[in-house]
């Protein structure tokens with residue numbers, strides 16, 4: 146009999162639970178790879194997460210790490226409080242684009258500006274998922290949502306916001322990468338980026354963020370497959386994939402002057 | 403005369419549409435009506451339900467613990483709601499899917515092969531309209547004419563063919 | 579045969595606002611009121627010069643409508659629990675600056691993120707000012723879709739008349755439920771342009787402000803606002819009474835709770851128990867004098883019913899002044915009890931004299 150070898154299993158840090166996410170949703174993929182990273186780095190016991198108001202509000206049912214809920218958009222502030230009290234823990238804030246780039250802009254901007262040693266996982270799905278598909282700051286021009294029924298119009302609704310680019314300009318930020326989860330290869334890349342962010346946090350390099358272009362088939366009114374194509378063909382054009390900032394690659398040890 | 407009905411099924415079975423179109427029919431007849439859908443988190447789980455109250459007097463409460471009529475389009479709905487039905491009320495079951503018997507013995511049960519009727523006279527997706535045909539036949543809550551007028555308004559912007567097919571399915575169930 | 583239209587409560591508010599000439603709406607998505615925001619996105623263009631903005635937050639939304647109001651436009655914003663909390667700074671500022679505006683709160687379960695189900699836990703926040711400082715907001719409490727239409731229109735008129743923010747306080751069930759409504763013709767707007775800033779042109783420039791540093795001047799401003807609130811209390815207090823001489827008790831309830839109360843009253847009547855209903859439609863000003871009159875008319879027992887742990891209860895206590903016995907039943911957190919439950923509670927409390935009941939039984 147051939148020897149059996151486990152090649153795929155539920156990460157230990159991922160709770161055994163059915164998620165409430167829609168079929169084809171990017172959140173569940175990201176949850177999984179984050180948990181793989183927790184396992185591989187063996188940091189489950191020292192990690193503290195902050196879930197957002199958004200579809201991931203119930204993330205504590207899936208991540209088997211300590212978590213503290215935050216009001217809508219305030220994740221980075223809550224995470225700051227946790228991190229300053231427990232500097233040796235790994236602290237992350239998990240946020241959607243409405244949470245991070247609309248109502249919580251001040252908190253994300255200033256956590257980055259302070260160079261807070263936290264990691265932000267930023268799920269960009271170009272809409273407000275939880276509340277039923279309204280326009281988000283990241284909604285693409287021309288994209289139809291329930292509050293931009295004729296398609297996003299730059300004159301009335303402004304432009305899709307590029308948060309990663311903006312935060313990369315700030316001296317406090319150490320590592321920012323934009324990824325996507327549309328194929329096995331891109332998912333692996335995303336996982337690497339997440340790992341790097343947590344590693345930098347442990348080395349106290351500074352504020353780290355991974356932005357993930359993530360499908361929301363439900364509110365895009367597409368099939369899961371079509372929504373992956375849409376990320377690759379439309380979203381990626383406006384939100385280029387890649388590393389936006391990596392101060393260690395530039396030869397710096399930390400964001401401190 | 404106050405009639406209270408709960409419609410329940412999977413999201414996607416047109417359950418809210420059933421209550422909504424019935425409410426429209428009631429308005430056509432100048433009756434008072436309240437339509438209360440389940441919303442939010444409940445819908446994400448995949449089940450949907452709505453409560454419709456119709457009366458010629460002012461309607462006090464739009465929620466009911468004892469509906470006169472229960473319309474179940476899937477099995478979980480039967481389990482959730484059957485015990486609430488008022489004694490002497492009617493349970494309408496979509497027998498194309500619901501192949502179990504209610505435990506209640508003090509209510510009438512009407513089985514409707516919604517999918518069968520819908521497929522024969524229109525399209526399987528009109529199973530909800532087939533149920534409405536049977537429901538109105540048995541209860542007479544609103545007249546078939548008012549119902550179809552209300553439905554026409556709802557489908558307004560869509561193609562005329564769809565309305566006709568819906569009317570065919572409705573009439574087949576109503577007269578069948 | 580009728581000109582009634584069947585509409586979801588949230589849309590009724592939107593439509594009534596459009597018909598009232600609401601020229602500026604800003605809002606941020608939150609359940610269970612998203613349909614208002616979405617309706618305004620589609621329909622503000624029907625008002626001449628109408629503008630819709632999905633703001634980046636509720637804080638921005640309230641300040642956007644403050645700005646638009648300063649120019650003399652009719653304005654509205656809407657939200658629920660967490661979003662209404664964020665608006666408080668702006669509401670306080672609008673009250674101080676005497677800027678009219680309509681704020682819709684479709685209440686959900688709280689505190690915190692709570693849930694998205696119908697609740698009435700924002701009564702204190704709405705009626706006690708909510709933000710900082712010595713101010714009040716008019717609070718209207720509709721009990722059916724028709725009143726959502728009528729009171730939304732009234733809200734705009736009252737906001738203009740008293741130059742003050744007005745809150746329309748409903749809940750998830752009012753917002754999500756559909757009922758037939760008839761939209762009345764809105765009253766022509768009376769608002770004096772002298773209160774607005776539109777650019778000085780060749781004339782004298784003016785400013786609108788709430789910062790008044792000298793103590794005496796700030797006190798004077800507070801008393802001025804107070805006199806306005808007194809006038810509102812005198813002229814605008816509203817309640818609907820459905821009382822009979824042989825009532826054994828009167829229920830005090832507003833909004834969705836009053837609908838459940840009505841259902842309970844019908845059931846009790848079938849059991850031979852006569853109970854009346856006192857339904858405030860302004861929560862601030864609270865119809866205290868009206869309630870006291872009812873109680874003095876011979877009611878021995880007042881039963882307050884709320885979808886909270888007891889907030890309006892305090893206003894009822896103040897109003898009743900110990901003249902009648904007050905009892906309370908509440909279901910907070912998004913639970914909407916069916917009428918039969920309330921009917922049973924009332925029947926027990928009217929018959930079982932010895933047992934001491936707590937709020938949740």
Ligand SMILES: Cc1ncc(C[n+]2csc(CCOP(=O)(O)OP(=O)(O)O)c2C)c(N)n1
Pocket residue numbers: 197198199200201216217240241242243244245268270272273274275276281606607608609636660661664691
């Ligand atoms: C102060 C406040 N306003 C609004 C809401 C309602 N709300 C919950 S989640 C959410 C936005 C969700 O969108 P996003 O952040 O893009 O995350 P997604 O659901 O798409 O993952 C909103 C507006 C809230 N909870 N608190």
Ligand code: SF4
Pocket residue numbers: 165166167169170171172200270274275360361362363364
């Ligand atoms: S609504 Fe969109 S973001 Fe939310 S769970 Fe569904 S697919 Fe995911």
